Amino acid sequence: MNEVEIIKEVQNGSLNAFAQLFELYKTQSIRIVYLITGDMYLSEDIVQEAFIKCYHSVKNLNNTELFKSWFFKLLTRMSWKYIDRQKKLVPFDDISQKADEEKTSESLNNFVQNEQYKELHAEIKNLELKQRTTIVLYYFNDMSIKEISKIMGCFEGTVKSRLYTARNKLKISLQISENNNIKERRCSDGICKFI
Amino acid sequence: MESANLFDDKMKQYFIETTENIDVPEDMFKKIKNKIDNRGEIIMRKNSIKRLVIVCVVCFTTAVTCIGAPKINSWISSSSRAEQSNSFPSGVEVYNQVGYNPKYVEVFLNEFKFESWNVLDTKGLDIDGNSVIELKDFKMYYERENKNEKEEFLTLSTSKVSESVFNQSIQYKSKFNDKIEYNTLTLHYSEMPYKFVPDDYELTQQDKKDMEDGVLEISYGTDKIENNLMQNITWYQDGIQYNISGNDVNLTENKFVEMAKTVINK
Numbered sequence: 192m193n194e195v196e197i198i199k200e201v202q203n204g205s206l207n208a209f210a211q212l213f214e215l216y217k218t219q220s221i222r223i224v225y226l227i228t229g230d231m232y233l234s235e236d237i238v239q240e241a242f243i244k245c246y247h248s249v250k251n252l253n254n255t256e257l258f259k260s261w262f263f264k265l266l267t268r269m270s271w272k273y274i275d276r277q278k279k280l281v282p283f284d285d286i287s288q289k290a291d292e293e294k295t296s297e298s299l300n301n302f303v304q305n306e307q308y309k310e311l312h313a314e315i316k317n318l319e320l321k322q323r324t325t326i327v328l329y330y331f332n333d334m335s336i337k338e339i340s341k342i343m344g345c346f347e348g349t350v351k352s353r354l355y356t357a358r359n360k361l362k363i364s365l366q367i368s369e370n371n372n373i374k375e376r377r378c379s380d381g382i383c384k385f386i
Numbered sequence: 387m388e389s390a391n392l393f394d395d396k397m398k399q400y401f402i403e404t405t406e407n408i409d410v411p412e413d414m415f416k417k418i419k420n421k422i423d424n425r426g427e428i429i430m431r432k433n434s435i436k437r438l439v440i441v442c443v444v445c446f447t448t449a450v451t452c453i454g455a456p457k458i459n460s461w462i463s464s465s466s467r468a469e470q471s472n473s474f475p476s477g478v479e480v481y482n483q484v485g486y487n488p489k490y491v492e493v494f495l496n497e498f499k500f501e502s503w504n505v506l507d508t509k510g511l512d513i514d515g516n517s518v519i520e521l522k523d524f525k526m527y528y529e530r531e532n533k534n535e536k537e538e539f540l541t542l543s544t545s546k547v548s549e550s551v552f553n554q555s556i557q558y559k560s561k562f563n564d565k566i567e568y569n570t571l572t573l574h575y576s577e578m579p580y581k582f583v584p585d586d587y588e589l590t591q592q593d594k595k596d597m598e599d600g601v602l603e604i605s606y607g608t609d610k611i612e613n614n615l616m617q618n619i620t621w622y623q624d625g626i627q628y629n630i631s632g633n634d635v636n637l638t639e640n641k642f643v644e645m646a647k648t649v650i651n652k
Binding site: 327 | 393394396397398400401402403404405408409410411414415417418419421422476477478479481482
């Protein structure tokens with residue numbers, strides 16, 4: 192069955208079809224929610240609740256071809272709702288720890304990349320929630336401005352504005368990190384001790 | 387343009403590498419399916435009156451004024467929803483219902499197992515019957531498996547209240563009280579005889595005296611007279627009041643303390 196047929200079966204109450212739909216969307220769902228919330232256990236809870244809500248609400252979806260946008264809208268809103276009620280962002284897991292553990296054995300290029308990831312991670316964590324969501328949907332989900340505007344319930348101009356602002360912040364951060372690493376590379380080559 | 391593409395590539399690479407090991411737990415679909423199967427199931431127990439009473443009695447206070455807290459003369463509770471759910475709730479589910487994250491467990495003492503949960507709307511009333519505080523209480527019910535006909539269950543209830551309101555609640559008079567210090571917390575254990583009686587029951591002189599002395603509670607609405615012992619342990623942790631209560635469960639004070647520690651250490 193293709194996805195549209197699966198969704199129609201789910202709308203008829205088929206748990207088998209729902210199991211197939213779960214397989215199709217589970218991994219991307221948990222990763223998106225994790226990137227928005229930064230908390231693994233919370234993300235599992237949100238994804239679980241989202242699928243339950245999906246099963247009960249999908250019968251209201253008239254155009255089954257729009258399922259992807261509809262479902263990601265549900266996921267996004269659920270993530271926001273929890274964060275908004277808490278009135279603070281959930282502290283991000285320390286993803287950069289992995290980089291630290293591997294530092295001793297990896298090549299210099301990998302080390303530089305992981306250092307940049309640390310900077311990027313810190314900057315993404317500090318982005319305002321809707322800017323961060325925009326970045327995740329744009330880069331991780333590979334969604335268009337139009338799709339993102341539907342999911343986030345805002346104008347396309349707003350999406351562009353958020354994307355522009357967030358990218359500028361992240362670019363500056365990456366640039367600073369890269370400059371620092373260029374200094375380190377030069378030093379490691381023995382060209383200079385102090386810059 | 388080139389630098390924009392490089393940046394975009396880095397961003398994509400970052401997100402992909404950051405999440406490459408992330409996936410859902412293997413049993414997630416099973417849990418989802420269970421919740422879908424059990425959703426909306428209504429559970430009504432024969433002794434639902436007793437259960438409501440147990441839930442309400444732990445909220446009853448004397449009229450004690452604490453500085454900065456409303457003067458609460460009595461509490462009333464009613465179910466937020468018509469049905470209870472017998473699916474063990476996730477943290478998000480609970481939060482969505484009550485707006486805070488209480489601690490809770492699935493089993494107590496390896497004997498009392500989770501049976502159902504619900505949410506109560508609780509109001510604190512002043513002496514004129516005006517509502518001065520409104521709460522969402524989270525309630526879990528645990529049943530002991532036994533071969534007797536008698537229903538034995540515990541409740542774990544939580545309320546997000548200020549410490550001053552909590553301090554009012556622990557001044558409720560009972561037949562027996564004890565305080566136990568555990569880490570930085572104070573656990574308050576109490577026992578109270580409880581008499582469940584039919585609607586047409588006439589209070590005896592002894593009943594009246596015991597009630598005046600604060601060593602007996604009477605509750606109307608059962609088919610026959612039943613003398614039970616209500617046991618309760620309560621504590622205040624991270625802005626939340628916790629109560630574990632049991633009616634005629636024949637547990638020692640130490641067992642109640644052990645159960646409290648199970649939740650505290652969760």
